[in-house]
Amino acid sequence: xxxxxxxxxxxxxxxxxxxxxxxRSLDFQATTMFWxxxxxxxxxxxxxxxxxxxxxxxxxGVEKDKFxxxxxxxxxxxxxxxxxxxxxSSFYICSASHDRVADTQYFGPGTRLTVL
Amino acid sequence: xxxxxxxxxxxxxxxxxxxxxCTYQTSGFNGLFWYQQHAGEAPTFLSYNVLDGLxxxxxxxxxxxxxxxxxxxxxxxxxxxxxxxxxxxxRDTAGDLSFGAGTTVTVRA
Numbered sequence: 001x002x003x004x005x006x007x008x009x010x011x012x013x014x015x016x017x018x019x020x021x022x023x024r025s026l027d028f029q030a031t032t033m034f035w036x037x038x039x040x041x042x043x044x045x046x047x048x049x050x051x052x053x054x055x056x057x058x059x060x061g062v063e064k065d066k067f068x069x070x071x072x073x074x075x076x077x078x079x080x081x082x083x084x085x086x087x088x089s090s091f092y093i094c095s096a097s098h099d100r101v102a103d104t105q106y107f108g109p110g111t112r113l114t115v116l
Numbered sequence: 117x118x119x120x121x122x123x124x125x126x127x128x129x130x131x132x133x134x135x136x137x138c139t140y141q142t143s144g145f146n147g148l149f150w151y152q153q154h155a156g157e158a159p160t161f162l163s164y165n166v167l168d169g170l171x172x173x174x175x176x177x178x179x180x181x182x183x184x185x186x187x188x189x190x191x192x193x194x195x196x197x198x199x200x201x202x203x204x205x206x207r208d209t210a211g212d213l214s215f216g217a218g219t220t221v222t223v224r225a
Contacts, residue, residue: 110156
């Protein structure tokens with residue numbers, strides 16, 4: 001099956017610093033990548049959708065200047081949390097799809113972010 | 117947008133069967149997915165339904181009725197490792213997934 005990796009799996013940072021999370025599709029070309037956030041005991045909430053080579057589309061309430069998304073190639077997307085604060089602490093999960101409308105989304109293993 | 121409802125928790129005995137129901141209201145239906153998520157891990161794909169009927173995959177089956185906005189996931193011959201959260205997700209015509217809050221299944225010996 002399709003494999004999606006995420007790095008790092010866990011990160012702890014100080015308030016005010018920026019953190020970059022990488023999402024890679026290892027054995028397929030991901031024309032679309034999705035970024036989700038999940039707080040404890042809650043479901044996944046879509047933050048943004050990115051297509052290779054174009055700007056990301058952000059969901060309502062998600063600050064695009066705070067959560068920078070780059071989808072530079074068909075196998076790599078990055079999410080940078082800028083000037084992180086404790087309320088940004090969460091489980092960030094990416095998913096990738098070859099065909100957004102017709103194909104299954106395959107999820108990465110997630111990144112646990114803790115902001116002190 | 118989507119409005120997806122599923123029970124919060126279910127408990128069952130090892131070897132038994134459990135059915136997790138999911139109801140949804142959608143502005144543009146393009147498929148329903150079930151994912152399994154263990155604590156602290158990302159969701160893993162279980163099943164996909166886009167047409168009415170039952171899809172069977174080993175111990176797991178999923179059913180869809182589009183006219184009723186209803187799906188269920190059936191887990192048979194429960195094993196301890198099946199203890200997890202099960203997420204119902206609906207895809208819209210733009211390709212976006214909306215997730216239910218998840219059903220935590222606890223399997224007891």
